Amino acid sequence: MAALVWLGAAVTVAGLVGLVYCILSLIKARNAGLSDEDLRARLKQLMAWNLGAFFVSVIGLMMVVVGILVG
Known part of the structure; x- marks a missing residue:
């Protein structure tokens, strides 16, 4: 389930990049x-x-969170 944690972190970073784009x-x-x-x-x-x-x-x-709880 470590892959799910890293994939989730990448998706979260993509969302944060979108938020920074909106602010700028x-x-x-x-x-x-x-x-x-x-x-x-x-x-x-x-x-x-x-x-x-x-x-x-x-x-x-x-x-x-799911990756941490399951793994």
Whole structure:
């Protein structure tokens, strides 16, 4: 079950990379001087990516826990 732990860690890192991407994209959008409507549209788009990244990260953490408990 060690493979499941390492695979889960890799999935978790992929989710964290997605979260960092969302944070950096939001900072870039805020500094771009967009209008309020454009900034809201960009935020709505990033919200979907943010939730997806959280989901991937949680799935990875669950894989790690299952790998530890089973192995």
